[in-house]
Amino acid sequence: MENSNAMAMFKNRISQWVKYSDYIILEQNGKKYISPAPGSRMSIYDPLADAEELVTDFLNWGRRFYGNEFDEPTDKIAMEIASKYGLAGWMVALPKDRKFSSYEETYLGASGKIFGKGNNMKTKEYIQCFTAHDPYEDDPKIAYIMHREDIYNIVFSSRYREPFLWSTIFAAILYAHFTSIMDNGDSRTPSSKRLSSEHMAIASNNSGLSLQMWSGDSPEMFWCFDSLKAAVETAYCAFLTANTHPLRVCKHCGKIYYHTHSRNEFCSPQCRNQWNVYRSRERTSIKRENSPE
Numbered sequence: 148m149e150n151s152n153a154m155a156m157f158k159n160r161i162s163q164w165v166k167y168s169d170y171i172i173l174e175q176n177g178k179k180y181i182s183p184a185p186g187s188r189m190s191i192y193d194p195l196a197d198a199e200e201l202v203t204d205f206l207n208w209g210r211r212f213y214g215n216e217f218d219e220p221t222d223k224i225a226m227e228i229a230s231k232y233g234l235a236g237w238m239v240a241l242p243k244d245r246k247f248s249s250y251e252e253t254y255l256g257a258s259g260k261i262f263g264k265g266n267n268m269k270t271k272e273y274i275q276c277f278t279a280h281d282p283y284e285d286d287p288k289i290a291y292i293m294h295r296e297d298i299y300n301i302v303f304s305s306r307y308r309e310p311f312l313w314s315t316i317f318a319a320i321l322y323a324h325f326t327s328i329m330d331n332g333d334s335r336t337p338s339s340k341r342l343s344s345e346h347m348a349i350a351s352n353n354s355g356l357s358l359q360m361w362s363g364d365s366p367e368m369f370w371c372f373d374s375l376k377a378a379v380e381t382a383y384c385a386f387l388t389a390n391t392h393p394l395r396v397c398k399h400c401g402k403i404y405y406h407t408h409s410r411n412e413f414c415s416p417q418c419r420n421q422w423n424v425y426r427s428r429e430r431t432s433i434k435r436e437n438s439p440e
């Protein structure tokens with residue numbers, strides 16, 4: 148499905164991302180990471196080609212983690228996210244300067260706390276947090292053709308890794324934000340607006356999105372999404388702020404879906420049918436209770 152009007156302004160973009168055919172969970176010094184499996188195949192795709200599916204997928208992963216209604220192991224959600232979309236790109240998403248890799252020190256601001264550091268961290272040490280081992284000769288040299296800085300050769304390599312739960316927690320935060328918006332409904336009180344902007348701080352505090360201008364006979368402007376994380380956040384904000392915001396909660400199963408008709412209340416025809424079946428059963432049982440035997 149091609150994107151609706153909400154994403155129309157991002158038509159010119161650099162958002163291509165890399166995913167591998169298989170991922171594994173590794174443990175090192177008591178920490179768990181998720182990383183491409185040895186020998187897995189790399190592919191390039193555009194997560195914003197189907198922004199509706201991207202956003203609803205992340206919201207529903209967040210919902211599963213938050214409610215943990217199936218009591219499933221969290222590894223499973225982390226694996227599902229990576230298998231479908233690759234890793235989120237936290238290494239490039241956290242630094243406050245896009246060119247961080249060319250400096251001795253990386254400025255992380257408050258994110259430095261995650262690593263038990265101050266606002267700054269030695270760049271070499273910072274990169275080591277996201278790599279299983281030192282450079283291999285066979286890091287893919289694809290950053291340049293994907294119009295990205297050299298550091299992306301590491302992000303897109305098979306030695307790149309991320310703490311295994313980060314993408315899942317990110318999905319859960321997104322879902323928490325979504326439910327707070329839904330709870331506030333149409334209220335336009337200042338307090339609910341403030342609540343929303345606080346929740347969204349995770350998006351606005353990081354650079355995420357930048358602009359590139361390509362000169363030539365007819366200059367062109369491109370939105371550059373620094374990470375998968377930035378792509379999810381931007382599409383989510385675009386949908387949420389669209390005039391008739393298209394993200395809905397299914398009346399039957401509670402799943403979040405992208406609605407195509409304003410009067411549609413269910414994520415699928417199956418859910419609509421089941422809802423109707425339950426409702427007619429309810430009616431029949433009420434009738435039976437009230438009928439004289």
Ligand SMILES: [Zn+2]
Binds near residue numbers: 400401402413418
């Ligand atoms: Zn449903």
